[in-house]
Amino acid sequence: MGPFHDGECLVQQRAGVVDDAARYAGMLRRDAFTSAMAGFVADRRTVFITARDSTGTLWTSPISGAPGFCDAAGSALRIREVGRVGDPLHGVARGQRAGFLLIDFAKRRRLRVNGMLVGADDGGLEVAVEQVYGNCPKYINPHVHEAPVGPAGLTSASSSLGAAAREVVARANTFILGTTHPTCGPDTSHRGGSPGFVGIDGNELWWPDYAGNNLFNSLGNLVVDPEASMLIVDDAATVQISGTARIEWSCPQLRDDEPGTGKCVRLDVASVVETTAIS
Template sequence: MIGFHEGELAVQEKAGVAFDAARLEGMLRPASLDGGAQKFLAQRDFVAITARDGDGRLWTSGMAGLPGFLSSSGSTLTIGTAPGPGDPLHGVPAWQPVGVLVIDLALRRRVRINGELVRSTDGELEIAAEQAYGNCPQYIHPHEVTQPASTLPVVTDGSLGEAATALIEGADTFFLGTAHPTRGADTSHKGGEPGFVRIDGGDLWWPDFPGNNMFNSLGNIAVDPTASLLFLDFSTGTALHLSGTATIDWNAGGETGRAVRFHPTRSVLNSWS
């Protein structure tokens, strides 16, 4: 289905950018991963994916590999690895919507690919893409991807311990996963100066900076509050996965007047794949 869904349209209207957003609707046309997109994917070494585990809980995970571990043909994306043991998406079920973000944190380039996970094994994921489009380099902070050693996860009920708090408070980058009941999942990159994500009691919140006016993430949240966050320590390979719910604050002040508040209900602290 081509076009913005009802949540995206409502947020665009409330933010006063409906006219500008309408000019970008063509980016939502059916995906093609040939040509320049195919070359870009083949040269990357990191991907983030948002999907649901076997219990239906939404998570976002990161995977690293040598250039070439991502390949594409037509509208099919193949990821030559899968979330490992200890990752909340280990053994991720196939035949579900997924949101993929392929990002080069050194070159500050990214491509969002949304579609359906049609095959899932211990060493490979295959995605039938429905949308694929690039995003601007704004707010991307350069990082080198680390290949971490595997460690056992620490699973909690969503409360934030000392290590998780330190990772969040020092982060200049995180990944946000959202979903729509009929239009699938999405993974987006969020960046700012270290400390732009604040902890308030047991919740997190961050300002919503100006972007491309499409409002894919906020549009999903407006319809379905289910959300997931992924924080990475690129120097150690430590990953913090949070699953919970998000809401939009339209009276937050700041540059846009918008902020997102996230309430974690489950967390996993481990090393990413």
């Protein structure tokens, strides 16, 4: 199997960027951490995970701790914390593939890790890494709330976006996106823009596709599996969304001044978990 799965190849071909994407093929074949990657992992205070809950629903969640709570060596990633009580992935089960993202917003660096959850208990998670690679710094906003601060407040679940959740979405300049592939498993990525770059249309969210490295990992997943999840964190609340997404190949709602590709993604919201911060 090559470095790209069927969905990624389809989107790359449709966008006419097959040769551009091929330049990164070697990077995508890495299944072990370099010493520099391991140091980056050890310095992080938050790791974002995309996986399935006990019902099989896809979610993206933050897991936070003191620097050093994540440890990387060879093809193993150890996370010595679990998500907060009330989080959809609190108590996530082992034996499934999961996607992880570690990001330094201030220095605009990010690392993506995909692999199998071989351990999951009250002490944390163990991951057998199948793929690890860096991403370009484009659209990383240096001043964001990367993880909930302090203990969780009230957690509520719904099948639609309430007024408070809509306010969080409307002012967001960053969100974490989860997608998945039937055989390769989940992937966690980052999306950033100006506040308001995520549009709200009823119970549907949409955002523009900005020019990047032309790998189309997330869009490639969506063309073969529409399941998607979102995580937005700010000082007032954490909003987690699960649903199904589709690519709109020609998006007339994009502003002329946006660095877009002409495409956008629309996500139909199926489930929302909102956790308010304790003030």
